[in-house]
Amino acid sequence: MAQINIQGFQIRGVSSVVPEHELSNLDYELLTMSERKMLIKTTGIEKRRVAKTGVTTSDLAIQAANKLFDKLKWKRNEIEILVFITQSRDYYLPSTAVVSQNKLKLPVSCIAFDVGLGCSGYVYGLSIITSMMKAGGLKKGILLAGDVSTVSCNYKDKSAYPLFGDAGTATFIENTEGTNNWIFDLNSDGSGEDAIKIYDGGVRNLPSLESFLEKEYSGGIFRNGFNLALNGLDIFNFSVTTVPKAILSFLNLNSKTTESFDYFIMHQANLLMNETIRKKLKFDKEITPYSLKDYGNTSSASIPLTMTTMKGLNKEVSLLISGFGVGLSWANAIIENNPIEYLLLNNYEDE
C-alpha cells in the first residue's frame, strides 16, 4: 500500500463554480417516464449543470479561485504552486494549469502543471500539492479540480448521458507547520482502462473522419469516437468491491474506525453505488453527504463541490475522503482540518 503522511497543512477555503444552465433527467426523452423515475431513484441524479459551448473547466475553476481570493485576502504573488486536476483541458497543449497561472495573475515563479485524473483526482491532487509544498517549504498553494464532462457524452447514450454534470473548483491550501495529520492511500489498476474511456483523439487513436461517425452499440446506445464510453457493470463491481476493501485496510492500518470521522465524503458517482459502499463500511447516513441530486457526477470536482454544499465544516473536523473511478484509479485520505474559513458555491458568470 502506497501511503503518504503529511503534517501541518490546512484547507483555508473551498470554492465551486457551476454553469447556470440546469438540465433535469425528468426531461430525458430517450427514456420512458417510468424509466426516468427509476433512473433518478437509482442514481440519485435528478439535475445536472451543463456548460455552454466554449466554456471550459478552467473558466469555471478560475472564477472559483477568484471568488476565494476576494474573501481570503491572499495576495496573488504569494502563491507558489498551482495544480490543475482535469481530463477536459483547454488545449491539447499547453497545460491548462500554465494558462490559468497567467489568467489568475500568479507570479511566474509559481509551479504549475496538470494532472490527468478524474474521479480519484481530488484526493491525488491534495497529496501531490502538499507533498511538493512540504518538500519545498512552500507556504501557499492552489488546487484546481473539475471537468466539463457533458461535451463528451452523447445524448443518445443513455448509459452515460444522464450521469454527468460540469463544475470547476478551487481549494486554497496553506502549509502551517502545525501538527495535524493528512494521510493518503493512492492506488491504480490500468487493467480496467476500458471501464470508462474516450477512445479517439489521443495519440493511440488520432482524430480522424471516422472518429466522428456515430455507431450503434447494444441496447440502442449511440456513440462516436470522441464520446465517453462507460461500462456501468464493470465500474459498479469495482466500486462496491475494491473500494470498500481498500478503505477498510486503510482504516485498519491507521487504527481508525468509522467512529473516528466527522464526515465520510465520497466521490459522487451514483447513489446506488455510493450507498452500497456506505452500508458495507457501516458509516452513518448523517455523516455521508451527497450532492448528486442537484449536480450529478462532476468527476474530480465532486468531493470539493460536495464540501461547498455542506454545513458542518466550520468547525475542527476529521474527514475521510474517497475518490474512485476512471483509470481505474482510487484514492483515500484522512484529513484533519481546522474550521474552513470559506466554503463558496456560485453560478458561473459570463465574462
Next chain:
Amino acid sequence: MGIQDLIKKLENELDEVENGSLTPETSIRDVEWWSSMHALVIIALIDTEYDVAISGADLKTIFTIQDIFNVIQEKKKNGSN
C-alpha cells in the same frame, strides 16, 4: 439463508413487485419493467445483504430467482468473494 428470505428482500427492494408475487421460478428478465438498472439494484442488494459479488459473466447465467439463489450459494461455498 433460504430462498424465501431472498424473495422477501427482492420484493422489498423492487418497487414494481408486489409482496407475495415472486416465486423461485419467476424469470426476472421476462417482466415488462426489466432494465439494466434493475440488474444493478439486484447486484447491490446481494452485495450488501449476502456479501457476494455478482459479475457480468454471472449475470449472463441468471434468469430466474432460483438462479440468483444458486449463484449466491455457490459463491458462499467457494468463498470466492
